[in-house]
Amino acid sequence: MLHNQLLSRISNKIIESSKHLATGDILAFIKAFLVHEVFCLKMEEVEIRPASLGDYDAVVELSRATYENKGDEDHDSIPTRFNGWLTEPKRAVFVAQIDDRIVGLRTFAIVNDGRSSACDVEKIHPQFRRQGLQIKMIEASRNFIRKNYPNVARELFYAPKKFYANRQELFADQMLFKQDMIAYHLDLENFDKERLNEVANSLALEVRPCTKEEFADEILSIAGKLFPNEIFTMDGQALEASFANKSAMLKDGDMLLVDSNEDESEPFKSCSHGRISVRSKSLHWECYIYTKSYILFQVHLLGQVKCAGEALADAKSTLKSVIVIHFLSDSRLVSYGRKLLEGILGFRPCDPLNMKQEYVHEESLE
Secondary structure: OOOHHHHHHHHHHHHHHOOOOOOOHOOOOHHHHHHHHHHHHHHHHHHEEEEEHHHHHHHHHHHHHHHHHHHHHOOHHHHHHHHHOOOOOEEEEEEEOOEEEEEEEEEEEEEOOOOOOEEEEEEEEEHHHHOHHHHHHHHHHHHHHHOOOOOOOOEEEEEHHHHHHHHHHHOEEEEEEEEEEEEEOOOOOHHHHHHHHHHHOOOOOOEEOHHHHHHHHHHHHHHHHHHHEEEEEEEEEEOOOOOHHHHHHOOOOEEEEEEEOOOOOOOOOOOEEEEEEEEEOOOEEEEEEOOOHHHHHHHHHHHHHHHHHHHHHHHHOEEEEEEEEEEEEHHHHHHHHHHHHHHHHOOOOOOOOEEEEEEEEEEOOO
């Protein structure tokens, strides 16, 4: 059926083009037209369905194909998360299949007491981009949400800047803010705690651990002052900084830090959140720092580095250790972070992740 449709379209185009083009131009035209028509017909045959455990190998292969640089594959989270997603409550995982090949993946969680969707992964195979497959997957997700979670009013997600303009036109997306990211290798065998403490003590301020209860009672009560657009980001997911999302925001083993204030009546001016994140060939400490103060940023950064060294050492993993720091986009914070970690502590940048930017978007589903 596919071949018959394609041959019919080509023959019609040859007849039409032969009236206007030279022989060489006709051959070039047929080649370009053939490629276009194959993609279009393939898109007509695409199946978007719920993922299953049997899709694991194909999904991992798809994910690897989306990286332009092979070194980026070491930091891929899909191989370590895919199976867990399939059993996670209030999470949907969809794949796009053409013939026997998985060419698209999209997963999202229903959060905020059923009022929001949080999309943390959206991947399209490079050979099938710019052919409408992403749109089909988004529409399938929207239909699923409307049918099963009718109270969902918006979706939050990360998206690269280059995809933003097209998505905004089609789905009325709004970019809420962007984050900078710096990343460094951690040499746990030569991790110098004394030097780290010496640098931390040279700063005028301090941070201290924060309990989950304190986070819920005090940090979330001033979410509008601490979190951009009242959005809490962690490990590829964007969530409303609300009490309803407490369980989605925090997990066992997370480390929360806040500025240490002698006057307990004063509200916190900053916080940071760190977590171990297992990747295909690396072990990350993913941390997010929420402050506009350059001094507090440095204090939190050093505090999270210390937490990372302890947590990753306790994990006793043979995977290479990396700390990834995310913060509201600010070139001066990037400079301070690089000066501390590279210039003073001598850390080696993790090039596939270092000096990147992330964009947090919102789409209304009402």
